[in-house]
Amino acid sequence: MGLAATIFSGFLLAILAPFLHRLLRGKTGWVFALLPLAIAIYLAGFHREVRAGEALRAAYEWVPTLGIRLSFYLDGLSLLFALLISGIGALVLIYAGGYLHGHAQLGRFYSYILMFMASMLGVVLADNLLALFIFWELTSLSSYLLIGFNHEKEDSRSAALQALLITGGGGLALLAGIILLGSVGGSYEISALANADGVIREHPLYLPALLLFLLGAFTKSAQAPFHFWLPGAMAAPTPVSAYLHSATMVKAGVYLLARMNPILGGSAEWHYLVTLAGAATMLIGALLALPQTDLKRLLAYSTVSALGILVLLLGIGTAEAAKAAMVFLVVHSLYKGSLFMMAGAVDHETGTRDVQSLGGLVKIMPVTALAAGLAALSMTGFPPLLGFIGKELIYEAKLQAPTAAPLILGIGVIANIINVTVAAIVGIRPFVGDKRATPRKPHEAPLSLWLGPLTMAAAGLLLGLFPGLIANSLVSPAIQAIRAEEIVLKLKLWHGLNFVLLLSVFTVLAGIALFFARNFFRRLAGRAQGLSFLTPSVWYQKGLDGLMGFARAQTRLLQNGYLRYYLLTIFLATMLLVFFKLVLPPGWQSLEKFAVARYYEIGLGVAMLLAALVALFSRSRLTAAIALGVIGYGVAVIFVFYGAPDLAITQILIETLSVILFVLVVYHLPAFNRLSGSRSRLRDALVALLFGGMMSALVLKATNLQLHPTISGYFAENSLSLAHGRNVVNVILVDFRALDTLGEITVLAVAAVGVFALLKLKLK
Amino acid sequence: MTSTILRIASRYLTPVFLFFSLLILYRGHNAPGGGFIGGLLAAAALILYAMACGVDAARAKLRIDPRILVAAGLLTALLSGALALFSGNSFLTGRWVMLHLPFLGELPLGTPLLFDLGVYLVVIGITLIMLFALMEED
Numbered sequence: 001m002g003l004a005a006t007i008f009s010g011f012l013l014a015i016l017a018p019f020l021h022r023l024l025r026g027k028t029g030w031v032f033a034l035l036p037l038a039i040a041i042y043l044a045g046f047h048r049e050v051r052a053g054e055a056l057r058a059a060y061e062w063v064p065t066l067g068i069r070l071s072f073y074l075d076g077l078s079l080l081f082a083l084l085i086s087g088i089g090a091l092v093l094i095y096a097g098g099y100l101h102g103h104a105q106l107g108r109f110y111s112y113i114l115m116f117m118a119s120m121l122g123v124v125l126a127d128n129l130l131a132l133f134i135f136w137e138l139t140s141l142s143s144y145l146l147i148g149f150n151h152e153k154e155d156s157r158s159a160a161l162q163a164l165l166i167t168g169g170g171g172l173a174l175l176a177g178i179i180l181l182g183s184v185g186g187s188y189e190i191s192a193l194a195n196a197d198g199v200i201r202e203h204p205l206y207l208p209a210l211l212l213f214l215l216g217a218f219t220k221s222a223q224a225p226f227h228f229w230l231p232g233a234m235a236a237p238t239p240v241s242a243y244l245h246s247a248t249m250v251k252a253g254v255y256l257l258a259r260m261n262p263i264l265g266g267s268a269e270w271h272y273l274v275t276l277a278g279a280a281t282m283l284i285g286a287l288l289a290l291p292q293t294d295l296k297r298l299l300a301y302s303t304v305s306a307l308g309i310l311v312l313l314l315g316i317g318t319a320e321a322a323k324a325a326m327v328f329l330v331v332h333s334l335y336k337g338s339l340f341m342m343a344g345a346v347d348h349e350t351g352t353r354d355v356q357s358l359g360g361l362v363k364i365m366p367v368t369a370l371a372a373g374l375a376a377l378s379m380t381g382f383p384p385l386l387g388f389i390g391k392e393l394i395y396e397a398k399l400q401a402p403t404a405a406p407l408i409l410g411i412g413v414i415a416n417i418i419n420v421t422v423a424a425i426v427g428i429r430p431f432v433g434d435k436r437a438t439p440r441k442p443h444e445a446p447l448s449l450w451l452g453p454l455t456m457a458a459a460g461l462l463l464g465l466f467p468g469l470i471a472n473s474l475v476s477p478a479i480q481a482i483r484a485e486e487i488v489l490k491l492k493l494w495h496g497l498n499f500v501l502l503l504s505v506f507t508v509l510a511g512i513a514l515f516f517a518r519n520f521f522r523r524l525a526g527r528a529q530g531l532s533f534l535t536p537s538v539w540y541q542k543g544l545d546g547l548m549g550f551a552r553a554q555t556r557l558l559q560n561g562y563l564r565y566y567l568l569t570i571f572l573a574t575m576l577l578v579f580f581k582l583v584l585p586p587g588w589q590s591l592e593k594f595a596v597a598r599y600y601e602i603g604l605g606v607a608m609l610l611a612a613l614v615a616l617f618s619r620s621r622l623t624a625a626i627a628l629g630v631i632g633y634g635v636a637v638i639f640v641f642y643g644a645p646d647l648a649i650t651q652i653l654i655e656t657l658s659v660i661l662f663v664l665v666v667y668h669l670p671a672f673n674r675l676s677g678s679r680s681r682l683r684d685a686l687v688a689l690l691f692g693g694m695m696s697a698l699v700l701k702a703t704n705l706q707l708h709p710t711i712s713g714y715f716a717e718n719s720l721s722l723a724h725g726r727n728v729v730n731v732i733l734v735d736f737r738a739l740d741t742l743g744e745i746t747v748l749a750v751a752a753v754g755v756f757a758l759l760k761l762k763l764k
Numbered sequence: 765m766t767s768t769i770l771r772i773a774s775r776y777l778t779p780v781f782l783f784f785s786l787l788i789l790y791r792g793h794n795a796p797g798g799g800f801i802g803g804l805l806a807a808a809a810l811i812l813y814a815m816a817c818g819v820d821a822a823r824a825k826l827r828i829d830p831r832i833l834v835a836a837g838l839l840t841a842l843l844s845g846a847l848a849l850f851s852g853n854s855f856l857t858g859r860w861v862m863l864h865l866p867f868l869g870e871l872p873l874g875t876p877l878l879f880d881l882g883v884y885l886v887v888i889g890i891t892l893i894m895l896f897a898l899m900e901e902d
Binding site for chain 1: 879
């Protein structure tokens with residue numbers, strides 16, 4: 001009960017948010033922050049049980065026939081993620097209140113971000129894979145809404161669409177992977193699948209399922225070559241960048257990899273694919289970060305690099321790597337969230353995010369500077385901050401990697417050197433040196449803007465000094481969930497004078513050197529602009545343009561605006577499909593079976609034929625309409641002859657109304673004139689003859705064809721007993737097949753709206 | 765189109781048509797009729813009135829905008845289906861109550877009748893939307 005409440009309370013508050021915001025105004029952020037805070041405290045209360053290996057569960061049936069249950073599960077891994085999500089969530093809500101203060105649509109913003117928080121909690125707490133998928137897609141949707149929050153801007157809209165297409169596409173792959181895994185493992189429950197691992201890894205469908213899962217995880221966590229949506233997502237307001245696009249949502253892919261490690265991990269395919277993607281992303285993210293000058297883009301690319309490190313560690317797959325991954329997860333969320341919020345505060349106060357026009361802010365914004373400095377030091381891996389412990393663990397894990405350890409370590413050192421430089425550019429450079437002219441005269445940021453970054457940066461320092469606070473209570477249960485074995489974790493600052501420490505010192509020194517040479521690399525990157533056709537974002541754009549071009553071309557072809565061509569297309573396509581069926585066995589009804597027509601039936605037939613000829617050769621539209629009416633009434637009379645009064649009445653009414661309709665339309669048409677040449681008339685006559693012939697043949701064939709056992713007997717027998725009606729036709733319409741009727745009346749309503757719009761709005 | 769005979773006739777015929785359309789709607793469950801036929805008949809009645817006395821007069825007589833009729837009809841049909849959900853049945857399952865009336869005997873009333881009423885309203889609405897719009901074209 002409690003677990004479901006932690007998720008659904010967020011959705012409930014999201015619905016109420018715009019209304020509550022009208023009441024609370026400036027205090028909204030502070031009040032709303034109480035919810036994630038309460039969730040964090042509630043969940044943290046279970047740390048003893050979780051540590052002891054007990055898992056908290058809750059389950060509700062949702063769609064039992066499809067195996068979809070709303071089942072939740074709290075173990076070490078879920079707890080660690082859920083605490084990050086709710087804890088940082090509380091700080092972000094407060095921060096957003098200050099950052100978007102006075103924004104006309106702030107209420108809507110709260111609604112979206114709460115919806116995201118609830119969905120993200122759903123992702124990490126779900127036990128059922130299909131439920132996880134639904135929450136997963138909800139995070140993509142809320143991310144779409146948040147990136148496009150400034151929807152008047154073209155950039156925001158296209159960045160939002162890009163993020164949605166990429167993460168949503170990956171989500172579809174994930175769904176396919178889940179279904180494969182469910183059919184292989186016989187359950188959609190993660191906890192049940194974890195007990196059947198041997199079967200899954202040897203199944204022939206293991207590799208396809210793995211690839212689909214990885215596609216889902218890599219798109220979400222911005223792994224190369226899908227990394228480019230993340231810098232684009234910086235179009236979102238900064239609280240969103242801090243929360244979704246650095247601390248939580250982009251870690252959903254990492255969470256999925258960690259969660260699926262006991263089920264899908266441990267194979268050679270997993271090891272190579274995940275390691276390769278992680279290592280490539282780590283390097284690409286770092287290299288692309290270096291030439292940036294915008295604070296948020298610098299942070300975005302370094303986030304890509306950090307996500308690469310996390311994925312790489314899960315790919316290495318040793319116990320050491322899992323330790324490093326979980327510690328670095330905490331480290332990164334704290335310093336990156338803090339730096340993003342700091343960047344937002346600086347932007348808010350000075351009016352610019354360009355590092356080249358920022359300097360000397362330490363005297364004006366001392367508290368923000370303190371938060372930025374602490375976070376940047378944690379990012380560089382400086383003792384005694386938690387970042388130092390994280391980096392030591394990462395180097396150790398890379399050193400002990402089972403394959404290609406020197407290569408992985410080498411790439412890792414390069415990426416870390418660049419990260420040190422980025423930390424200095426972002427967290428130190430704007431605050432030191434000479435003051436520079438900024439668009440706005442800077443002031444210290446208000447409490448709501450520095451509380452978040454300072455809290456997180458201070459947490460990085462506190463946990464660095466006393467790592468025991470989280471080592472056994474939070475981090476080691478999470479590692480146990482990944483490794484599915486007992487792990488003892490000892491976190492400490494001083495590991496003695498060893499190779500790893502030397503590497504750390506070298507990294508920091510090289511990073512500082514690179515910081516002073518950064519302008520050289522910026523110029524180098526400027527010269528490499530010509531290579532931009534190689535980047536996946538260009539392929540994405542080309543693909544999207546191609547798709548839109550194709551859509552336009554085929555729309556022009558099919559929706560040409562000429563009724564005659566529409567009719568021709570429909571007739572020809574129908575004939576093509578039906579003629580194929582007509583020549584197939586069984587054969588034709590022999591004519592002897594038909595009864596001889598009675599004299600009045602022959603008379604009616606002749607009358608209808610004559611009316612058809614009149615309609616065809618008449619030079620007056622009114623005459624033609626009335627002649628068509630005669631055919632319609634004739635059909636009604638046939639219905640009467642063969643005992644179908646319902647159809648006859650309907651036919652008569654429809655015929656009456658369509659003659660009226662016809663007359664009303666004819667009234668508006670220009671004088672009758674022969675416009676089409678004899679060739680196109682011949683073509684139309686041929687198509688009409690063929691179509692009419694086909695319909696006749698179809699009716700003859702249909703009487704001889706029994707594809708399925710007939711159900712009319714069932715309807716006739718049960719009409720009175722089950723549905724209290726003697727009129728079988730009507731009972732079928734409103735009871736047995738009521739869903740069809742509901743669909744039909746909906747279509748009619750839509751058609752009426754279309755007609756109304758065409759006539760009343762006079763669209764040209 | 766002004767014809768005194770038609771105008772006066774329509775004044776008497778339209779209410780009769782409308783009454784019969786309701787009768788046909790109700791009796792449809794056991795004898796030829798139903799919401800679709802009833803709806804067409806009612807629409808024909810109002811169109812007759814509109815042809816005799818003008819669309820504005822017909823609109824005034826109807827009081828309700830045909831667009832609202834369509835929406836109300838769709839909602840009625842949807843609601844009749846949703847009623848079954850409350851008793852744990854699937855959407856659109858027919859639910860029945862038997863009314864014991866003193867002189868008429870047992871009268872079964874069920875959600876299919878409500879559904880048919882929805883069809884009736886939608887059919888009237890869309891026919892009138894289209895034909896009124898065409899008749900108002902100049």
